Amino acid sequence: MPQARLPDINTAYIKYRTEAIMALKQRNWGILHGCLTAINGLLPPEYQVIISSVDYNQQAKTEITYHCNHCEKDVEKEYIKIFELMPNAMQLLLHGHNANKVWNCIKCHKLNQLDNTRVSKTILQNPTFLGVVPDPPSRTNGLMDRMKFNIEIERWGWLTLGELEFKMGKFRDDNWKRGDNDDISNQLDFSLDNKDGAE
């Protein structure tokens, strides 16, 4: 990346971000989408935010795992099928009338009793910048759909802008804070940034 391009990128970035925030406030979704796409386009590919619902859902999902007491491995919830074993006479005697809830480990194929299974839940900390956002919501017909659409696209807009801010910050840190381009850093006008951030 030629150093001379950096101030241009910064200037364009500030302009698009100001416009994107304005568009969010005015609910002008076409302009919002255009500005966010433009900011992404300013960034070199390795800093760009990926827009993909498939990738986003994969990364943002809550991970629930069941721990197998036989092979000591963790199995994701989607692979767990719980079923009931009818109690035999001895179990009836010991535990009363309850059926045995069990699940079959896909890794060692042994049965685990649900009662004795350790279940873990992994949730992403907030804020977490994944570098990926879902596809923008699409507009459908009908008044209720439009209200829902407005809420969803606003949420999408802020999410995407936040991710872009994070990437742009990283891009700046990686490229503009080295000693060898102090002269470029001095040329940058960051004053608009603070004004935007204070809103």
Ligand SMILES: [Zn+2]
């Ligand atoms: Zn197992």
